[in-house]
Amino acid sequence: MRTLSIGAVARESGIAASAIRFYEKESLLPVPARLRGQRRYDEGVFARIEIIKLALEAGFTIAETRSFLSGFSKETPPAARWRALAARKLEEVSELMQHAQQMKALLENSFHCNCPSLADCESFLRARRAGAARRSAGSSKSRGP
Amino acid sequence: MRTLSIGAVARESGIAASAIRFYEKESLLPVPARLRGQRRYDEGVFARIEIIKLALEAGFTIAETRSFLSGFSKETPPAARWRALAARKLEEVSELMQHAQQMKALLENSFHCNCPSLADCESFLRARRAGAARRSAGSSKSRGP
DNA sequence: GTACGAGTTAAAGTGCACTTCAAGTCAAGC
DNA sequence: GCTTGACTTGAAGTGCACTTTAACTCGTAC
Numbered sequence: 001m002r003t004l005s006i007g008a009v010a011r012e013s014g015i016a017a018s019a020i021r022f023y024e025k026e027s028l029l030p031v032p033a034r035l036r037g038q039r040r041y042d043e044g045v046f047a048r049i050e051i052i053k054l055a056l057e058a059g060f061t062i063a064e065t066r067s068f069l070s071g072f073s074k075e076t077p078p079a080a081r082w083r084a085l086a087a088r089k090l091e092e093v094s095e096l097m098q099h100a101q102q103m104k105a106l107l108e109n110s111f112h113c114n115c116p117s118l119a120d121c122e123s124f125l126r127a128r129r130a131g132a133a134r135r136s137a138g139s140s141k142s143r144g145p
Numbered sequence: 146m147r148t149l150s151i152g153a154v155a156r157e158s159g160i161a162a163s164a165i166r167f168y169e170k171e172s173l174l175p176v177p178a179r180l181r182g183q184r185r186y187d188e189g190v191f192a193r194i195e196i197i198k199l200a201l202e203a204g205f206t207i208a209e210t211r212s213f214l215s216g217f218s219k220e221t222p223p224a225a226r227w228r229a230l231a232a233r234k235l236e237e238v239s240e241l242m243q244h245a246q247q248m249k250a251l252l253e254n255s256f257h258c259n260c261p262s263l264a265d266c267e268s269f270l271r272a273r274r275a276g277a278a279r280r281s282a283g284s285s286k287s288r289g290p
Numbered sequence: 291g292t293a294c295g296a297g298t299t300a301a302a303g304t305g306c307a308c309t310t311c312a313a314g315t316c317a318a319g320c
Numbered sequence: 321g322c323t324t325g326a327c328t329t330g331a332a333g334t335g336c337a338c339t340t341t342a343a344c345t346c347g348t349a350c
Binding site for chain 2: 051054057059060083089090094096097100101102103104106107108110111
């Protein structure tokens with residue numbers, strides 16, 4: 001059975017060895033077996049790393065990602081806590097997507113619009129209206145990813 | 146004509162006064178008029194702040210947001226540079242949205258899935274396949290917002 | 291046997307987006 | 321006149337996600 005060094009995992013997963021060690025220290029990755037003092041990983045580590053990447057890229061913090069991962073493990077003692085986190089994060093991710101969508105529209109429009117000023121820009125006004133609607137509905141102070 | 150103090154703008158826009166000063170220092174906001182040494186804003190500042198918020202929430206850095214804003218102003222000398230930035234950012238925002246979408250699916254699915262381990266989880270495997278497809282197509286190292 | 295490359299550690303450093311602090315000015319209310 | 325509250329400044333501090341550094345150990349190749 002093939003086991004991999006940290007360097008091999010770094011190359012194949014595309015994340016730095018220092019980041020892998022950091023994730024291990026932060027308990028995002030399990031402490032792997034050792035061969036003469038060096039970490040040895042099996043293929044399963046890639047699945048874990050993919051989730052970590054996904055979560056971090058979607059704006060989860062390290063602590064949240066840890067919770068998320070523990071919510072997935074065989075033992076889920078504080079199921080309620082995990083569900084609450086998931087629900088909250090689901091909202092945040094949805095918001096993030098809305099913002100990204102608006103920014104995307106703004107960027108796309110800015111190619112074929114020559115508004116003299118921001119205040120006249122159609123796509124910007126649309127985005128602003130959407131933002132205002134969201135704000136009046138109940139909002140958050142969350143900084144994106 | 147109503148002019149507003151920094152405190153009023155902070156309250157109405159929902160961003161801290163310290164952040165407004167910071168944005169001014171970073172040239173995201175124009176230097177406003179002064180009344181007895183204190184900043185006086187007109188209503189137009191809210192439009193500007195909305196774009197700044199949108200851009201930052203969509204993962205733009207301060208420097209990129211500055212470029213974005215200058216791309217919108219009456220004078221756009223380095224139009225090519227701006228278009229290049231916009232195109233690049235458009236890609237990044239699209240990627241961000243994909244990641245967010247995957248994470249959303251993962252979160253939603255994790256409510257009614259009781260996978261014994263990550264490796265068995267359908268929604269996770271879907272996400273992983275999507276990720277792998279993207280990776281092989283050409284990728285980035287961008288950290289989200 | 292020694293140079294090389296890849297790994298190990300704890301601790302310090304980095305970049306970003308702000309916030310907080312310390313020390314001050316100013317106008318209004320008591 | 322003195323307090324209160326909102327503002328001013330530059331400088332230092334914060335939290336996060338890593339990276340870099342320094343000093344070290346191994347196994348392999350020459």
